[in-house]
Amino acid sequence: MDVVVRPCASAEEVKQAIAPITTYFGRSAPNQDAMERLMRVMPTERIYGAWEGGRAVGGLGAFPFQQTVPGGRVPAAGVTIAGVLPTHRRQGILRAMMRALLDAARARGEPVASLWASEGTIYGRFGFGLASFAAEMDLARDRSAFYAPFPTCGRVRLVSLDAAEELVAPIYERVAVETPGMFARSPTWWQARILTDPEWRRRGSGDLQCAVLEHEGRPRGYALYRINPAFKRGVQTGSIEVIEAMADSPQATRGIWRYLLDIDWVAHVKADLLPMDHPLLLLMAEPRRLGFSLHDGLWVRLLDVETAMSARSYEARGSLVVELIDEFCCWNAGCWRVGSDGVERTDESPGLRCDVSALGSVYLGGFSWSQLARALRVQELLPGAIAHADTIFQTGKAPWCPEIF
Numbered sequence: 570m571d572v573v574v575r576p577c578a579s580a581e582e583v584k585q586a587i588a589p590i591t592t593y594f595g596r597s598a599p600n601q602d603a604m605e606r607l608m609r610v611m612p613t614e615r616i617y618g619a620w621e622g623g624r625a626v627g628g629l630g631a632f633p634f635q636q637t638v639p640g641g642r643v644p645a646a647g648v649t650i651a652g653v654l655p656t657h658r659r660q661g662i663l664r665a666m667m668r669a670l671l672d673a674a675r676a677r678g679e680p681v682a683s684l685w686a687s688e689g690t691i692y693g694r695f696g697f698g699l700a701s702f703a704a705e706m707d708l709a710r711d712r713s714a715f716y717a718p719f720p721t722c723g724r725v726r727l728v729s730l731d732a733a734e735e736l737v738a739p740i741y742e743r744v745a746v747e748t749p750g751m752f753a754r755s756p757t758w759w760q761a762r763i764l765t766d767p768e769w770r771r772r773g774s775g776d777l778q779c780a781v782l783e784h785e786g787r788p789r790g791y792a793l794y795r796i797n798p799a800f801k802r803g804v805q806t807g808s809i810e811v812i813e814a815m816a817d818s819p820q821a822t823r824g825i826w827r828y829l830l831d832i833d834w835v836a837h838v839k840a841d842l843l844p845m846d847h848p849l850l851l852l853m854a855e856p857r858r859l860g861f862s863l864h865d866g867l868w869v870r871l872l873d874v875e876t877a878m879s880a881r882s883y884e885a886r887g888s889l890v891v892e893l894i895d896e897f898c899c900w901n902a903g904c905w906r907v908g909s910d911g912v913e914r915t916d917e918s919p920g921l922r923c924d925v926s927a928l929g930s931v932y933l934g935g936f937s938w939s940q941l942a943r944a945l946r947v948q949e950l951l952p953g954a955i956a957h958a959d960t961i962f963q964t965g966k967a968p969w970c971p972e973i974f
């Protein structure tokens with residue numbers, strides 16, 4: 570039977586389009602609450618189903634993001650819920666859904682798409698390049714001393730989830746707007762995805778708690794976390810799971826983390842989705858005790874090279890000519906002059922040649938051109954072109970996305 574890819578037209582169709590990914594989480598049907606929350610932040614027409622005889626055998630959707638890039642923000646498609654039923658895998662269904670979704674995103678004026686990949690093998694073929702990392706830590710609390718004592722910064726108070734948004738959202742926004750990879754959160758996003766604690770999200774952990782650090786009369790940092798208490802022969806063995814800790818100054822960052830590391834009754838402080846250049850690495854007396862380990866974070870795909878490359882800033886004045894290979898979105902292929910004076914097609918000889926996925930890797934500043942060259946992901950066609958490109962593209966902050974979407 571033929572499979573047709575088209576956007577969903579109703580809540581019932583959305584439920585069907587989410588069902589394929591749900592099966593891989595071990596469930597026979599989507600959780601109603603999870604589905605309603607998704608529909609609050611993703612328009613129905615941005616959720617694609619692959620329909621066979623009136624039933625969805627695959628699903629793919631995109632959040633309409635405003636995502637930070639070096640020096641600005643761009644409209645971006647936040648690709649998610651990719652799933653094809655085990656009965657229909659490897660028949661080109663994801664490919665067909667990706668075609669429809671990326672074409673529509675480009676037509677909507679989104680020059681960039683980004684996603685979190687369940688497996689690194691899936692998305693390179695569609696032009697996505699690894700663009701950021703996320704770090705995990707698991708710290709024994711009794712080894713959590715900082716390299717030096719410091720004066721207390723402000724005070725921390727616990728707030729209810731109901732009262733949290735007006736305190737924490739402005740802090741998040743101040744961090745997000747200057748951190749490539751982070752996206753703006755709407756009030757609906759805060760309520761539907763972040764400051765919410767339904768039973769099904771706890772997975773056996775404690776309640777979601779929110780602590781806010783106030784300094785110089787205003788909120789400067791916050792932490793969302795759960796406590797998992799446990800004892801063995803009367804000795805604490807439990808942990809704190811930090812869901813998100815964010816602050817808008819180095820003092821507030823240090824203060825909110827000291828708060829988390831000092832909570833009694835737990836043996837371990839665990840966190841994931843941290844930036845790879847997290848200040849804790851230099852704050853700790855024993856950095857190795859963090860057990861800091863990296864895994865891949867965002868994958869980025871440039872849908873419209875001219876608009877995407879024009880939307881970011883360049884550290885040094887100058888430009889370079891890149892010959893781009895782009896098999897999936899062939900309108901991007903060819904030679905581009907890119908740099909501080911703009912982005913345009915050119916007939917000039919290129920200094921570099923690479924696939925569009927490599928451009929996705931350098932776009933947010935997560936990789937340098939030299940790193941790409943050492944991994945044979947870019948060809949240097951003119952001597953010195955890699956070093957020149959590095960000076961133009963360099964950024965001061967590692968890209969970071971604190972949330973899997």
Ligand SMILES: CC(C)(COP(=O)(O)OP(=O)(O)OC[C@H]1O[C@@H](n2cnc3c(N)ncnc32)[C@H](O)[C@@H]1OP(=O)(O)O)[C@@H](O)C(=O)NCCC(=O)NCCS
Binds near residue numbers: 651661662687
């Ligand atoms: C990943 C998934 C969506 C792929 O769907 P699919 O319909 O089988 O993919 P397609 O048939 O369109 O495959 C397109 C190409 O990707 C390859 N591919 C797809 N999934 C792959 C995977 N997990 N590992 C390696 N290659 C993969 C196919 O071999 C094919 O290669 P080709 O173009 O060289 O022929 C599906 O396997 C799935 O639902 N997996 C479990 C859930 C999941 O991981 N979702 C992704 C969440 S980020």
